[in-house]
Amino acid sequence: MHGALTAMQEGVRIRVRGQVQGVGFRPFVWQLAQRFNIKGTVLNDPEGVLIHAVGVAIPDFLAALESETPPLARIDGIEHQPFDFCEPPEEFRIVKSEGHGTDTRVTPDAATCASCVADIFGSDPRRRGYAFTNCTHCGPRFTILRRMPYDRQMTSMASFEMCSDCAREYADPADRRFHAQPIACASCGPQLWLEHGGVHSDKDAIDRAAERLLQGDILAIKGLGGFHLACDATNEMAIAKLRERKHRPAKPLALMGRHQEIARYAVTDPASNDLLYDPAAPIVLLPTANLLPWNLAPGQVRLGWMLPYTPLHHLLMEAVGRPLVMTSGNVSGEPQVIGNEEAREKLRAIVDGFLMHNRDIERRLDDSVEQVTPHGPMTLRRARGRVPTTLPLPEGFEDVPQTTAFGGHLKSAICLLKNGQALLSHHLGDLDEALTFDEFCKADADYAALFDHDPDVFACDLHDGYQSSQHALRRAGQRPLVAVQHHHAHLASCMSDNAWPLESGAVAGIILDGLGLGTDGTIWGGELLVGDYCTFRRVLSLEPACLVGGDAAQRQPWRNAVMRLDMAGLADASDRLFAEQPVDLIRQAAAARMNSLPSSSAGRLFDAVAAVLGLCPDAQSFEGEAAMRLEALATMAPEYLQKPYPFGRQGDLLTTGPLFECIVDDLEKGISAAAIAARFHAGLAKAFAAPAVSLVSAGEAQAVALSGGCFQNATLQSAFMSALGDVPVMLHRSVPANDGGLAMGQALIAAARSVSGR
Known part of the structure; x- marks a missing residue:
């Protein structure tokens, strides 16, 4: 791929495409440049990462660039060509982002990395016990982003001015917090507090929350993409109280536990452990060991488990020392709550208190839900941690027009096609509920703006009574709108999930x-x-x-x-x-x-x-x-x-x-x-x-x-x-087999028809 350079000091222009912004890619490049004595620059732009480099070891530099990527990076391609420097560079520098719009990907929120977990339980007073610790390898991304490019001033961290210590780490390419946009510590970052019984407690909020949970209380806990409703998962009476207050008599409740709790209360295997420890930290359905109260999931033999995925969760789970119910913080049928005032208004009849913070959540994201079957992993709900990662389109779809599809009526999601990639949105919910439909419309505008998407073709379900279909009609205007039969969309979504090429023939x-x-x-x-x-x-x-x-x-x-x-x-x-x-x-x-x-x-x-x-x-x-x-x-x-x-x-x-x-x-x-x-x-x-x-x-x-x-x-x-x-x-893997995958199938059908003339 790399080829030999024709001259010792000939420069090279390197384009890296994929999920390469907000993942520590530029400091990774800088560190490689120091290792191989490479001079030049690296920057972010709308297409991804752009490198101009010169040095004897360029072939080794290129090889390492591809094989030693940061944990959260996903490279779609690396292209390079000769480049002439006007003046030979004397060092390798990270320079300011260029351009507007985006052809690259926004990185999903990622579970707290092992190094940051060590920090919050370590001896450094700046981050010991600090619930918002993060670095370039973990932490919030999509849920704090207001608009592109992904720079601090474009996120909900903009109002938190870095202290001198954080600013030093942020500016040091050798530090793992270099250009970590949510970087913060206890002296300059977001703060946590507990509201309980009319008392506002910011000191020892975690320990006080743990005490209330162990006493059988229900708390609303502000996370990455919204609030959770939490209670002691070993307390049958607390679970019954939560069910009664939320009017949720039998639907299974999601659980959070540390490794030792999951090992005790569930049956795991290497494949399910891989999912649990994935940076996406999804809820994973696991066979139960039948040691927890029956009313967590009446009539079921599996429970949905997730590991703690934020520092707040790690600190709380350590303080509680037992598994917790962590179910979506919403009034049944409505979208998940994300704002502090919204939580106080809508959840006060359900909870006994609130564990809150002052970092705003910019978009609602439920937890992803996944399982491991005898035939491989399967996504059931695509949401936090998986979105907005894009999926490569099958062979033959490289040059299809930009397309937007609006899915169905239940488990709604939106799909955007652009530059050979599909962006399947997060789970948006059932459109019977007016507030959910409002969120659906916001998500449509949000994704279009974030990804600089201007579709030439639209797609929707054949049923013209669906809210999603009516929205598609309004959005399309004079542009083509393809109405796709529901089950044909299911078929196409499975074909695309398996990279079935456009011209590979029929499938049963x-x-x-x-x-x-x-x-x-x-x-x-x-x-x-x-x-x-x-x-x-x-x-x-x-x-x-x-x-x-x-x-x-x-x-x-x-x-x-x-x-x-x-x-x-x-x-x-x-x-x-x-x-x-x-x-x-x-x-x-x-x-x-x-x-x-x-x-x-x-x-x-x-x-x-x-x-x-x-x-x-x-x-x-x-x-x-x-x-x-x-x-x-x-x-x-x-x-x-x-x-x-x-x-x-x-x-x-x-x-x-x-x-x-x-x-x-x-x-x-x-x-x-x-x-x-x-x-x-x-x-x-x-x-x-x-x-x-x-x-x-x-x-x-x-x-x-x-x-x-x-x-x-x-x-x-x-x-x-x-x-x-x-x-x-x-079989389905990354695209849900349920209606959450319909938009993917609709988009590919509309795109295929547009290029084939059928």
């Missing part, structure tokens, strides 16, 4: 999720598609069942069970299992097609099976509760994953009558609910896998892609992998 997509408007005007959700980035066709789907009551069918699983059982000729089982429900009324509504659209939704099929097994049949307290409980049951009887239930086949429909006949029969025989749940997972996988394999064998598809929210279910994913055998299979 097994798409299982909740709801999406089909091209025929009906509601889809359990499909086998064949398609590429431009077009698709539906080959097979689940037999539709009526969603009686519209949204009520999503909230109340028993409605779906009655429809599926009745279709199977098992009305007597419906009457027996749901004797306390108005079964005849919904039958009448279905017969009259009164608010009863037919749907092939796999998500509602999961709900139906769960309801038959008695899993929250009357109502779900959160989206996916029944399906999550069904998956948890299935993990308890793994041997039954080898005994799939049958589905029927009528033309291009997979019928569910045989499935429910077997389930009811097994219930009458006293077969365990866990065995039935496992056999259902295996049966669904076998039913879809066989026709998908046939498409690959016939040459109509080159591989199989698994996408849609149902594939967050690791047990289902494994069942499909087993049923698919040795055909090439694409």
